[in-house]
Amino acid sequence: MRILGIDPGSLRTGFGVVEHGADGRLRHVAHGCLHVEGQPFVERIGAIYRELRAVIGEHAPATAAIEQVFMARNADSALKLGQARGAALVALIEAGLPVHEYSALQIKQAVVGSGRAQKDQVQQMVQWLLQLPDKPQADAADALACAICHAHHASTRRHWQELAIR
Amino acid sequence: MRILGIDPGSLRTGFGVVEHGADGRLRHVAHGCLHVEGQPFVERIGAIYRELRAVIGEHAPATAAIEQVFMARNADSALKLGQARGAALVALIEAGLPVHEYSALQIKQAVVGSGRAQKDQVQQMVQWLLQLPDKPQADAADALACAICHAHHASTRRHWQELAIR
Numbered sequence: 001m002r003i004l005g006i007d008p009g010s011l012r013t014g015f016g017v018v019e020h021g022a023d024g025r026l027r028h029v030a031h032g033c034l035h036v037e038g039q040p041f042v043e044r045i046g047a048i049y050r051e052l053r054a055v056i057g058e059h060a061p062a063t064a065a066i067e068q069v070f071m072a073r074n075a076d077s078a079l080k081l082g083q084a085r086g087a088a089l090v091a092l093i094e095a096g097l098p099v100h101e102y103s104a105l106q107i108k109q110a111v112v113g114s115g116r117a118q119k120d121q122v123q124q125m126v127q128w129l130l131q132l133p134d135k136p137q138a139d140a141a142d143a144l145a146c147a148i149c150h151a152h153h154a155s156t157r158r159h160w161q162e163l164a165i166r
Numbered sequence: 167m168r169i170l171g172i173d174p175g176s177l178r179t180g181f182g183v184v185e186h187g188a189d190g191r192l193r194h195v196a197h198g199c200l201h202v203e204g205q206p207f208v209e210r211i212g213a214i215y216r217e218l219r220a221v222i223g224e225h226a227p228a229t230a231a232i233e234q235v236f237m238a239r240n241a242d243s244a245l246k247l248g249q250a251r252g253a254a255l256v257a258l259i260e261a262g263l264p265v266h267e268y269s270a271l272q273i274k275q276a277v278v279g280s281g282r283a284q285k286d287q288v289q290q291m292v293q294w295l296l297q298l299p300d301k302p303q304a305d306a307a308d309a310l311a312c313a314i315c316h317a318h319h320a321s322t323r324r325h326w327q328e329l330a331i332r
Contacts, residue, residue, distance in 0.1 A: 042255055042259070049260070071241060079244045082249045085248070090211060093212035093215070
């Protein structure tokens with residue numbers, strides 16, 4: 001199953017696509033960061049939607065995972081982040097993808113093993129888990145981490161379902 | 167010119183459509199409130215986008231006006247409001263509508279004449295200006311007020327342009 005992870009932001013929105021094999025293995029497909037700085041705010045929101053639709057069109061994921069944002073520095077940054085996340089959600093929903101939400105804690109635990117991991121540790125673990133030649137950019141790494149987190153949760157769910165069937 | 171006004175919110179999103187005639191007169195076309203309560207949050211965001219696209223399809227506005235939100239009660243409500251506004255913006259942009267933003271102060275001044283107007287005064291003035299039989303629901307009234315505000319600003323711009331040409 002191909003998973004699209006999203007790390008939304010009003011300046012940079014990271015995306016990462018991983019293939020989660022039937023054997024449980026993870027394979028890197030693509031990652032990147034949509035740069036929308038320098039445009040008027042309303043156009044940035046439109047660009048996030050359009051560019052994510054293009055990413056979905058190119059890589060054809062079957063499902064999506066996005067960070068569940070609870071907190072922001074202040075109300076102003078929360079409003080900006082919220083609008084970016086809203087545009088990203090519409091792109092996922094309109095493409096017909098099931099949307100799974102994970103907290104920052106869940107994502108860090110799934111990738112690094114600790115909810116207190118720093119950004120740099122997330123980047124290093126994502127590079128190692130997906131055997132990437134270079135350390136991915138921070139927002140793209142967070143997006144890949146979100147996709148990896150969904151793969152782990154899906155594996156765990158399948159494992160428990162199989163135990164229940166026996 | 168037909169103007170669509172939007173008052174975004176994560177529970178209720180108001181919309182209002184007015185026709186701004188070449189003679190400067192305003193005519194009410196439609197107004198309403200998208201109720202998305204009771205659904206999971208992600209589905210609410212998708213519903214705001216889809217229902218607004220349907221409103222645009224039905225009433226074919228030429229331009230859109232939306233309240234510029236600066237402040238929210240706290241970061242959590244700002245995140246929710248932001249995501250609703252992001253979904254609404256994507257609906258406007260994807261329908262090809264130019265998006266105009268007005269502050270709450272500008273909207274109240276345009277409709278009531280005072281930036282300190284209460285919600286009830288906005289509803290009463292919108293009812294009177296558009297000669298509606300009943301007082302419109304609060305969110306729909308705010309959306310109509312936003313559309314009226316854009317009509318006033320467009321008239322003023324045209325007036326100054328005509329003076330400049332003479």
